[in-house]
Amino acid sequence: MVIFRALGPFGAISNGETLDLGGQRQQAVLARLLVAGGRAVPVSVLIDELWPGEPPAQALSTIQGYVSRLRRALEPNRAPREEAGVLVSAPPGYALRADVEDVDSWHFEHLVKSDHEDPAVTLERMETALALWRGPALAGFQELAWAQTEATRLDGLRLLAVERRADAALRLGRTGPVIPDLEAHASAHPLREEAWRLLALALYRAGRQGDALGALRRARETLRDELGLDLGPALQRLEQDILVQSEHLDVPDPATPDRAAGGPSGPGGAGGAALRVLIADDQALVRTGLKVILDSEPGLELVGEAENGEQAIALVQSARPDVVLMDIQMPRLDGLAAARRILAAEAPPRVIMMTTFGTDENLYAALRAGVSGFVLKTSAPEQLIAAVRAAVAGDALLDPAVTTHLIAAFAGRRDPAAPEGLSDSDIDLIKLVARGFTNRQIAMTLAVPEQEVADEVTALLRGLGLVDRAQLVVLAYERGLVSPGSPDTRPLSSL
Numbered sequence: 001m002v003i004f005r006a007l008g009p010f011g012a013i014s015n016g017e018t019l020d021l022g023g024q025r026q027q028a029v030l031a032r033l034l035v036a037g038g039r040a041v042p043v044s045v046l047i048d049e050l051w052p053g054e055p056p057a058q059a060l061s062t063i064q065g066y067v068s069r070l071r072r073a074l075e076p077n078r079a080p081r082e083e084a085g086v087l088v089s090a091p092p093g094y095a096l097r098a099d100v101e102d103v104d105s106w107h108f109e110h111l112v113k114s115d116h117e118d119p120a121v122t123l124e125r126m127e128t129a130l131a132l133w134r135g136p137a138l139a140g141f142q143e144l145a146w147a148q149t150e151a152t153r154l155d156g157l158r159l160l161a162v163e164r165r166a167d168a169a170l171r172l173g174r175t176g177p178v179i180p181d182l183e184a185h186a187s188a189h190p191l192r193e194e195a196w197r198l199l200a201l202a203l204y205r206a207g208r209q210g211d212a213l214g215a216l217r218r219a220r221e222t223l224r225d226e227l228g229l230d231l232g233p234a235l236q237r238l239e240q241d242i243l244v245q246s247e248h249l250d251v252p253d254p255a256t257p258d259r260a261a262g263g264p265s266g267p268g269g270a271g272g273a274a275l276r277v278l279i280a281d282d283q284a285l286v287r288t289g290l291k292v293i294l295d296s297e298p299g300l301e302l303v304g305e306a307e308n309g310e311q312a313i314a315l316v317q318s319a320r321p322d323v324v325l326m327d328i329q330m331p332r333l334d335g336l337a338a339a340r341r342i343l344a345a346e347a348p349p350r351v352i353m354m355t356t357f358g359t360d361e362n363l364y365a366a367l368r369a370g371v372s373g374f375v376l377k378t379s380a381p382e383q384l385i386a387a388v389r390a391a392v393a394g395d396a397l398l399d400p401a402v403t404t405h406l407i408a409a410f411a412g413r414r415d416p417a418a419p420e421g422l423s424d425s426d427i428d429l430i431k432l433v434a435r436g437f438t439n440r441q442i443a444m445t446l447a448v449p450e451q452e453v454a455d456e457v458t459a460l461l462r463g464l465g466l467v468d469r470a471q472l473v474v475l476a477y478e479r480g481l482v483s484p485g486s487p488d489t490r491p492l493s494s495l
Contacts, residue, residue, distance in 0.1 A: 001014065001102065002014045002019070002074055002086060002098070002102065002103050003103075003104075003105060004034055004096075004098060004102060004103040004104065005031075005104050005106040005134070006034055006035075006103070006104060006137060006138055006154075007074050007104045007105055007108060007133045007134060007135070007137050007154070008029065008133065008134030008135030008136070008137070008139060008448070009134065009135060009139050009140065010027055010031050010138060010139065010140055010141070012028075012030075012073075012074065014074075018020075019073050019074065020073055021070065021073055022066070022069055022070070022073070024141075025050060025066070025142065026066040026069060026070065027099075027140070027373075028050055028109070028141055028144065028147075029046060029050065029063065029066045029067065029070065030070055030087070031141055032046060032049060032050070032145065032146060032147075033087065033094060033095060033096040033140075034096055034103060034105065035077070035146060035147070035150045036095065036096070037106065038095060038096060038097065038098070039094065039095060039107075039463070040090035040091075040092075040093050040094065040095040041093045041094060042092045042093040043060065043063055043092060043093045043094070044092070044093075046063055046093065046094075047059045047060070047063060049144065049146050050063075050144070052144070052145065061256050067087060067094055070087055071084050071086070071087050073248060074086045074087055075183075081342065085097060086098065095237055097182070099492055100380055102465045104132045105137065105154060105320065107132060108129045108132045108133075108157070108158075108161075108430060109154070109157060110124070110152070110221075111125045111128055111129035111161075112125075112126070112129050112157050112160060112164070113157075119167075119168040119169075119171035119172050120168070120172060122167075122168040123162060123164075123165060123168035123169055123172065124239075126161045126162075126164050126165035126168065128361045129161050130158065130161050130162065130165065131286065131449070132156060133448065133449070134447050134448055134449075135268075136151060136153045136155075137150065137151040137154040137155060137205060138150060138154075145199055156478055159185075159189060162181070162185055162444075163185070163192075163194050163195060163198060166181060166182055166185075166198045166202070167177045167198060170198065170201060170202055170205065173205075173251040175202050175205045175206045175251070176206060176298055176299060178198075178202050179199070179202050179203060179206060180386070180389060180440070181440070182195065182198050182199040182445060183199060183386060184204055184438065184440040184441050185199075185218075185444070186215070187399070187441070188441055188444050190218075190219070190222040190226070191222065191223070191226060191332075192234055193219065193223075193231070193232050193234065196216060196218075196219035196235060197234055197235055198214060198240055199212075199215045200212040200213075200215045200216050200219075200235075200238055200239075200242065201238065201249065203382070205250070205251055206298065207296065207298075208296065208297075208381075208382070209242060209245070210381070211380075211381060211382045212242050213239065213242055213243070214380060214382065215382075216235060219235060220232060220235075239247065240410050242420045266381045274299050274300055274301040275299060275300050275301065275323060275388060275389070275392055276301050276303045276319065276320070276321040276322045277294055277300055277301065277302055277303065277321055277322065277323050277324075277325060277388060278302075278304045278306065278315055278316060278321035278323070278324045278325070278332065278349070279291070279294075279302065279304070279305050279306070279318060279325050279334065280305075280306040280307075280308075280309070280311070280312035280315075280324060280325065280326040280327060280338070281306075281307075281325075281326070281327040281330070281354065282307050282308060282325075282330045282331055286327070286354075286377060287305050290319065290325060290384070291305075293381045293384055293385065296381070297385050300385070300388065303315075303319040303320075303321050304318075304319045304321070307330070307331075307334030308330045308331050308332040308333055309326075309330050309332060309334055309335060309337055309338030310333045310338070312324065312326060312330075312335075312338050312342070313333075313338055313342060316342050316345075316348075316349060317345075320349075321349050322349055322350065322392055323349055323350045323351075323352060323388050323391050323392060324342065324349050324351045324352070325341075325352050325354055325384075325388070325456070326338065326339060326351055326352070326353055326354065327353075327354050327355075328353045328354065328355050329355075335353060335354075338371070339351045339353065339369055339370075339371055340369045343369060343371070350372045350391035350392060351370075351371045351372060351391075352371065352372055352373055352374070352375060352387050352388070352391050353371050353373070353374050353375075353387050354374070354375055354376070354377050355374060355375075355376060355377070356376070356377050356378070361461070370466075370471055371389070371391075372391040372469075373387065373391065374386045390438055421463070426456075426460060429442070429457065429460065430460065430472060430475070431475050431476060433457065433469055433472050433473060433476070434472070434473045434476035439454045439457060457469060457472075460472065
């Protein structure tokens with residue numbers, strides 16, 4: 001049995017071994033037959049699509065040679081005169097014969113398009129489908145028009161699968177876990193109205209009516225700015241239903257657990273302890289506002305308040321929080337000095353610095369010290385919550401308003417000098433981190449599992465001797481791997 005892979009680097013596996021499919025153009029023959037979904041592809045079409053505009057004089061014999069070698073690779077034990085069973089002759093061309101489950105793209109499409117009334121079944125199928133992705137579809141054939149078209153089609157189905165998964169989870173009452181996924185999905189694909197609908201509904205069911213309306217407001221602004229359009233009818237109806245707190249928006253089955261679960265297993269999730277948060281700010285009004293935000297979010301627990309840096313250090317030692325939200329400027333001992341001392345301890349918590357204007361001269365020093373990012377005190381509640389969760393997940397959050405000032409210090413650097421020993425893929429990953437992408441957003445951008453991204457980021461940090469990914473951002477700018485105004489640069493944010 002041969003397993004074909006197109007959702008990522010193209011290849012075939014037999015008995016656990018990766019098969020040698022020859023050169024790129026020979027592989028393209030097999031990939032084109034795979035794209036046909038089992039239907040025959042005429043030889044004339046193969047020639048035109050493998051050599052667009054300029055086929056060689058011996059194109060027919062070349063195709064025949066490719067097919068012969070591919071057959072030997074796919075069926076090495078087939079007798080010389082025995083008919084091929086995988087890559088078969090189908091006049092006037094060839095076809096690929098395989099079961100749906102043996103071709104990852106076929107299996108993926110079958111799962112996504114399957115319909116079932118039970119949301120639990122749908123959720124399981126979408127999880128299975130999305131787990132098949134290992135990278136951009138048909139990677140390696142981007143220069144061929146047919147491969148580009150198929151890759152775009154498959155990626156559209158992948159986005160549909162993400163939304164079907166979220167919809168099924170909401171129908172099951174699993175509100176908390178899908179909110180971070182939908183935040184990332186809507187941010188990465190802001191013109192998909194279904195992404196905004198699901199996000200707003202999830203926020204509303206989590207008891208965050210204001211945030212739900214805020215999400216729809218962001219959707220309206222995006223559609224107007226990008227397309228000159230208002231919200232579609234479905235989003236307009238949802239907005240009105242939220243304003244009047246329509247009963248049909250509630251979880252269908254109140255007995256279903258998880259509305260207040262707060263997230264997946266582990267800290268702050270269902271079956272795990274809540275994320276423990278410490279607030280350090282010299283302004284009582286700011287601390288009160290943050291307390292209200294934290295109290296409204298399931299899975300987060302306020303474990304202490306500090307009015308200055310010295311109190312923050314003492315409370316970190318006694319309360320052992322997971323995250324510290326700390327003002328960068330405080331009396332007696334400022335936030336930068338306190339952060340340095342907290343991060344120098346064994347197994348320190350994550351530290352997120354808060355600033356009012358985003359122009360503090362200590363921003364760069366704090367990032368070098370290993371803080372997990374910055375947020376403005378004026379940020380929307382959902383951004384502050386996302387910052388806490390992003391920090392615990394190992395992501396860095398840099399508010400765009402903060403970043404605009406921060407990266408100005410590197411505006412004159414134009415000589416990239418990557419650290420030795422890094423591969424091209426390592427450098428590409430550093431650039432994505434430097435652009436403010438979270439692990440989840442990087443995974444969605446590259447169409448790879450999120451855990452794979454997390455593992456690679458962790459390995460990069462370890463190899464470079466860095467404390468946190470925020471320091472990876474600094475390194476990217478210091479070495480000129482990204483620079484203000486370059487194509488690699490856009491406002492940094494993990495939202």
